Amino acid sequence: MIKLKNIRLLIVNYPGSMQSAIIGLEEMLMLANQLVAKFTAYSQHQSEINSRRKSMLNNFFEVNIIDRDIWLSQSAQKKTTLHAKAHVIVLPPSIEGEYFVNPETSLIQWLVQQHQQGSIICSACAGSFVIAAAGLLNHRAATTHWDLAGMFAKQFPQVKVNSERILINDGDIITAGGLMSWIDLGLELVAQFTQPAIMRQLGKYLIVDTGPREQSYYQSFKPILDHGDxxxxxxxxxxxxxxxxxxxxxxxxxxxxxxxxxxxxxxxxxxxxxxxxxxxxxxxxxxxxxxxxxxxxxxxxxxxxxxxxxxxxxxxxxxxxxxxxxxxxxxxxxxxxx
Missing domain, CATH: 1.10.10.60 (Homeodomain-like)
Incomplete structure (x- = not known):
């Protein structure tokens, strides 16, 4: 029998978050779960399953959305939910306001605690600002939306920002750039926690490109003009x-x-x-x-x-x-x- 493991993934719904990204990522991983179930059922009916196939990962994603009231709450029940260990935490893009520039201390402290417990911290687009504010990107490579790269570099000079990359997987930290890069991030997580074959099948089902691409394809040169000189x-x-x-x-x-x-x-x-x-x-x-x-x-x-x-x-x-x-x-x- 192939044993399946639940991967607890939390999406942080901070103020101004792109709701379509939050729901889209949740639904993408739900579809990945369906493909994992089909693949597992097929494999278990094969007369010969080699040892390599047995050792490959076939995990289900358990997705939860964490709202602001949870990390601000003093409720013991909500704190228990918040501090339960997560395998993956995702900071989605932002399309409204500037909360991502100055996130609350309680959110920052929670991210640091989860990272210390072994959680993989991920971001798409402006979500990288929140991770950087927690100090988790210091002296590491990261990406963000190309239009935010200048502001990011100024706010976090200790981070090696590379806005040409659409995704940087640094093991315990994964950053993606661009508003729609949550798709690239989702595919990366599916490949990492299940199998590349399942990721490619998911891409075919969604009709999205699973091949490598760069954010540099899409960025435009916008000179900084408000520097005051x-x-x-x-x-x-x-x-x-x-x-x-x-x-x-x-x-x-x-x-x-x-x-x-x-x-x-x-x-x-x-x-x-x-x-x-x-x-x-x-x-x-x-x-x-x-x-x-x-x-x-x-x-x-x-x-x-x-x-x-x-x-x-x-x-x-x-x-x-x-x-x-x-x-x-x-x-x-x-x-x-x-």
């Missing part, structure tokens, strides 16, 4: 209007009446990028926009955004987006097949 802001406006031209640091520094060294220090502090990297990302973003909205060839586009060498533009494009121009257009452009 008026001199650098004027430089950013100048770059925005003249990004097709050659803009060496010497020229930009002279425009600001600063030495190159001083200008570089101010620019990196304000924007998070060195000038050349900033200009490159701006140009590639413009190239993405043209690929999505026009029928220009990439050679034409590369010249329009300021590159003399198409191959250099292509190399930068792949490095930043994770896709070739052809694959990017196929994925995102409505004109790709025209």
């Amino acid at each position: 008026k001199i650098i802001l004027r430089t950013q406006h100048f770059i925005q209007a003249n990004y097709q031209q050659a803009l060496p640091i010497t020229k930009l520094a002279q425009q600001c009446h600063l030495t190159e060294r001083t200008f570089l220090r101010h620019f990196v502090t304000a924007t998070g990028f060195k000038p050349n990297a900033y200009i490159q990302r701006l140009r590639i973003q413009k190239a993405c926009d043209l690929l999505e909205t026009t029928v220009f060839t990439f050679e034409v586009i590369s010249h329009k955004v300021g590159y003399e060498d198409t191959s250099a533009c292509r190399k930068a494009f792949v490095k930043i987006t994770g896709l070739t121009p052809k694959n990017f257009k196929r994925r995102f452009s409505r004109t790709a097949d025209r």
Whole structure:
């Protein structure tokens, strides 16, 4: 007989949480349970089940949603429910308010306690802020929504944030980026606690891609403009209007009446990028926009955004987006097949 184990998974319904993600993850794991049951029943009827098959995991997910009143309650019964050991805890995305930026101490303390007891702590999108606030991501790699990455890096400089990744599984901590990354997180948990074959079957049933992908495919370059440095802001406006031209640091520094060294220090502090990297990302973003909205060839586009060498533009494009121009257009452009 194949023994099944219940995996106690708690989804934290903090204020502003994306309710469709909470219910969606619960239903995804319910469907995974159905596939596990079918797979187990099939295996038990086979005349020969090798030792490797016997040792593979076939677990059921027991999903519970934890509401705010539970971690704020003084009720002994609710505290017992809260402090019972969980195998997995999930912090979902946020779509309203900024609770995730400053979560309550009681929630933070509970997460730390559960982690110390062996729980795997997971997040999707803004949920990573809550884990970081608990100090559980210090000196570790993590991801979050690409549009929140700048704020995350500023609030938690001790965390190695990588917003290009859509999911980072660091064993006891799993972070996913993007509002819909709860799907990727759910598939990862199914693969980890059951079998990759069940995860792939679940993906086919849901008609979602179970292959590896990156958040860099979807992110857009949005320069930081509210940093308060008026001199650098004027430089950013100048770059925005003249990004097709050659803009060496010497020229930009002279425009600001600063030495190159001083200008570089101010620019990196304000924007998070060195000038050349900033200009490159701006140009590639413009190239993405043209690929999505026009029928220009990439050679034409590369010249329009300021590159003399198409191959250099292509190399930068792949490095930043994770896709070739052809694959990017196929994925995102409505004109790709025209």
